[in-house]
Amino acid sequence: MGTLGSLRRRAVATAAAVGALSLVVGCSGDSDSVTGGSKDGDKVTITMGLFGVMGIKETGLLEEYEKQNPGVTIKAEIAGDEQTYYTALQTKLAAGKGLKDIQGIEIGRAKEITETRADMFADFAGVAGTDHFLPWKQSQITTKDGKVLGLGTDIGPMAVCYRKDYFEKAGLPTDREEVGKLWEGDWKKYVEVGRTFKKDFKGGDVAYTDSASGLFNAMVYGYPEQYYNEQGELIYDKNPAVKEAWALASDAAEEDLTAKLRQFQPGWDPGLSNGTFATAVCPAWMLSHISEKAGPANKGKWDVARAPKGANWGGSFLGVIEESPVKEEAQKLVAWLTAPEQQARIFKDLGNIPSSQKALEDPSVKAVKNDYFSGAPLGEIFGAAAQDIPDKQVLGRKDGTIKDTFSQGLALVEQGTPRDEAWKTTSERIEKAVR
16 A cells, blocks of 8 residues: 655655755756766666656665666756756757756646657657557657657646545535535536635635636646647637636635645645645645645645546656667666556555556556545545546647746736736736747
């Protein structure tokens, strides 16, 4: 049975420490070469650029691979913030130097990479042992002419994390099955529960949910198309899914149902530790962060319920630089790291849901429960949620940038800006960013 516990605490601490060190390391060593890898006889050095808590380093997989492959040394640098990481990656790709042999790619950047930087990444098409992924996952990192620029790590099926103690103080059910039924099938029901919570909660100054942007993201990622259509045209301003999400998220903001704390931005972590809000829309990969920042004092107070509707928010890939001097060795490492067995291990240790269909069907994955979240059967909850994700996921070149811009726009609404004015500002920023 997988738990978060001390391993996750070490994982986040390690990521933060390495992320800080990478600023120093990145200024030297490999800055004048395409990548930092090298080969000297039987000795091979492979470098990796990662972000957040992808589970690859934190679970000890790299050390295990080194033991299984004498002569191989792996050097991984981890950036805590993906946005900062990707900005640096774009600069290095444009310069054609200073890259790592293996680079992490977040889903919101996948389309931009496939359309503008395909020549910089090695092709995984036909590489042995890479036929176990969810079909839609690998299609996101595949070019129009069939070049596969990376292999999938995790995916982001949706759930709702909630504080049982706060729900009890509001007279709401606390059992995860009953809670899920409160908003089953409709995000409007989720907001309606928030109105009840605000009216009936007895226990101090606690908001129903952390942010309007979290709700917005959960809604838009439940549709095959969000910001672009299949022809690559920008459609956010006329897509009913985006408009519906903006309207409902704005309702939550204007009715003071949110704590006005954007996820992963300053104030959100203290909000978790201080119990500032009762719910957070949480894709699977977010649970490790919540448990770490909410801390031991809140263990057993959190639980996980099914989301109103299926959606995929987040997930990543590992790509290999074409000009890497250790390209074949790096591809072999990526194939091993993303194999079903390793994906299952990362999920059991950290909670990152596999993008491998074979791993999702593993009985040991289905049986995973989480002590921090009141023994929630994460394997069952997120495994079922993964099956509800739309088969078609249309990505756009600037998806990540647009998502961030909408989050900023909804923060304006939370701060008192009229929603129409905030939409106008958001639209102007998007048009400028995608030029």
